[in-house]
Amino acid sequence: MDKCNLCKNNDADKTGSHIVPHFLLKRIENIDGKTDRDYEIGYKIERLKSASHFGRSVQPERLEETFGEITDEDIDKNKHPLVVDNFLCSDCEERLAHIEGIYSQTIETIEKTEYESGISTSNGILFWASVLWRLSVHGESGVKLTAVQNELLRVILDSFLPAKNEKFNEKLIAESDLVKELSYKIIRCHNCVQDEAKWLLFHPDFYDSLCLFIDEFVVAFSLSGQHDEFNTKDCFGINDLILDAPVNIIGGNEVIKPFDRSIFIEFSKKIVDMVKDVYVGGLDEFFDEVHVAAGGKGDKMPAELKQEIMAEITSDEKKNGRKYSQDEIVKSTYEVMKKYAP
Ligand SMILES: [Zn+2]
Structure with missing residues (x-):
């Protein structure tokens, strides 16, 4: 122990x-x-x-x-x-x-x-x-x-x-x-x-x-x-x-x-914004890692591809369940990347 x-x-x-x-x-x-x-x-x-x-x-x-x-x-x-x-x-x-x-x-x-x-x-x-x-x-x-x-x-x-x-x-x-x-x-x-x-x-x-x-x-x-x-x-x-x-x-x-309390409400809004930013920042790194792992050119996934994956992750069809869950992110990433695979 x-x-x-x-x-x-x-x-x-x-x-x-x-x-x-x-x-x-x-x-x-x-x-x-x-x-x-x-x-x-x-x-x-x-x-x-x-x-x-x-x-x-x-x-x-x-x-x-x-x-x-x-x-x-x-x-x-x-x-x-x-x-x-x-x-x-x-x-x-x-x-x-x-x-x-x-x-x-x-x-x-x-x-x-x-x-x-x-x-x-x-x-x-x-x-x-x-x-x-x-x-x-x-x-x-x-x-x-x-x-x-x-x-x-x-x-x-x-x-x-x-x-x-x-x-x-x-x-x-x-x-x-x-x-x-x-x-x-x-x-x-x-x-x-x-x-x-x-x-x-x-x-x-x-x-x-x-x-x-x-x-x-x-x-x-x-x-x-x-x-x-x-x-x-x-x-x-x-x-x-x-x-x-x-x-x-x-x-x-x-x-x-x-x-x-008005101050509490005000900074809470800012915290929510930061949570989103940190979250999206984390995704950005994740996309680059996947890109490299998949044998992509350079060490960054092209911005257009990232945008397409984000659109897929946040699409309205994924309203049920946690669209930001890791499973969903991985799935969306591969769905979009698959389209471009040789
Ligand atoms: Zn102790």
């Missing part, structure tokens, strides 16, 4: 580990199929393939906009990609559950102006580090951190998450060099409606100030304490909001800056 990703010591015997804490995941999308309020969509973005996952009764028009129509069968077959086996040992699962238990208590506190969430920044750092680390090491959420970043987060978590039956030692973490450079900012939509499509998205362009869209929160988490990237790269139009948000560093109480 593989070793636990967190302690690297015990066997990774735990099954059903959540890559995203359950209390957040169930707000992003219904994973049990037991509530009526499961109108959320979770997105995973990967450059070379369409990898999306979704709740059981998602808003059809929203999905269709991005992925084409989805059938009940597609949804039933959808195994949740963020619940995994043999990622952690049972001990580390409990250590993570402990910090999640603490952080989940902050979720009901919400105000219209900057507010303290009710926990210390050391708890906040451990919680958000654990989410980012899991998403990165699991590696199927679009963005991976560097090996150095992953290892730093792992060491922080392994050093300061208390073992079973032990108390969290605020003093130990407050005095450590490991976390003294670290800082994070949180903004949160204070008046999102519950049915709103929520996001789970690691912004792919932010490397230093790691930028996570999760539920109604946006978290900017920097291992160097710098958030300068928000001065130079677009973050779906909310750069100023993040730059103006209070900085949380070790040794204080976590402060969150709220924002209005």
